[in-house]
Amino acid sequence: MKWVYVEDIGKHVGEEVCIKGWVYHLRSIGKVCFVVVRDGTGIIQCVVTQADSPEAFAAFDSLTLETSCEVTGVVREDRRAPGGYELLTGSLKIVHRSEDYPITPKEHGIAFLMERRHLWLRSSRQNSILRIRAEVMRACRDYLDERGFVEVDAPILTPASVEGTTTLFETDYFGERAFLSQSGQLYNEAACMALGKVYCFGPTFRAEKCKTRRHLTEFWMLEPEIAFANLEDIFQVAEGLVCYIVERVLERHMRELENLGRDIARLEAIESPFVRITYDEALEILAQEGHRIEWGEDFGGDEETILSSAYEKPVFIHRYPVKAKAFYMQPDPENQELAMCTDMLAPEGYGEIIGGSERIHDLGLLERRLEEFGLPREPFEWYLDLRRYGSVPHAGFGLGIERTVAWICGIRHVREAIPFPRLIYRVYP
């Protein structure tokens, strides 16, 4: 018997096929039973009657949610079936009977679901989110690969921090201290001096004790870095990348977006050019909205929400005060108090998804900054070497995958945008 996946079922109308999957839903009205089976690619309703499938009909009462099974039957188009196709069941073989599956089609609290994340992944909503996540990651690689970037992996175990202020996960490394990477950027800078255009893509770790819908302690970041590039180049790559990601998801995952109830028009509106405003202009907008913040302070969640809700498309905010940003950022030649940096805020209140900058390429200035930020010199010696041997202006940025996925999917919290989220009070499962 030919094994087919539900996503291809439309190509087999009238044929007898085998579906392998799990019981997703059960309904009976006496002489006719409906077994809805999911196989990871979709769901299909299997119709079971005494006449067509006496054995399966007799076994119906013993079926339970998430019992794994192999169903054979003839594919039929039927408007009454969810998805438009159904299987006239001939036989139903139980692979393994599931006992007391805890997640029912009814409502559950978030704590209950997070505790059972390993099972929650089976639901159609999580299925859609994970498929879109995979597409976002594929689109990131395709966009950069097609433009001559080389993927160069950065280490996860590192001797020093990238941004001194941020808390790091510390680990014992054969008697020495090592930290889980909070960014691949420093290594990217070395790699771009070797290969010109590079990116790294992997998990990063931040031991910040923060509990908001946009924070994880372990999250994935895409970080391109380009030798001889400036802030203008960063604007262009970042904008092109984000447009490409959205376009790809719209092109290949309309079904998933609809399943999530996403307002498609909001995504279709995402196209070049994006608005660019300076930090100073952002302060004026915030003041108009009644939010006064001191010059020099970074924006908080409230400020980001106001700014990102003000536009239909993502918006760049550039030239933040140097003192609000990381030690390695190049100052603006026209105003030494400003950094040549930019954040990209996603619309609809989603906030920051990208942070990037020109990097300091002058050895003396970088040494002074390390000192000003109170960072130890020794772990950064190799990084300083990059400024000793053919230093060039260069720039790069980081794109947060979970925040991007949450925005595209229209979900409130980043914890659903990663298969197994790590949060301040959760490392299980």
Add this chain to the structure above:
RNA sequence: UCCUCGGUAGCUCAACGGUAGAGCAUCCGGCUGUUAACCGGAGGGUUGCAGGUUCGAAUCCUGCCCGGGGAGCCA
């Protein structure tokens, strides 16, 4: 870490000082086109833990544990 809300049946919640309740899930029965099907019946509880106040505590007080929402920070 701080602020704030919460923890009652397998799940989601009600009862707010006077005998512990509903819907769903589970089990039993009925129904030939259901869409989170529907109808009838049954079982199911040391009210997060420890102390205190009271004739009487799920309810009020104290401490602890666990979780939700938010903040500093950031992608």
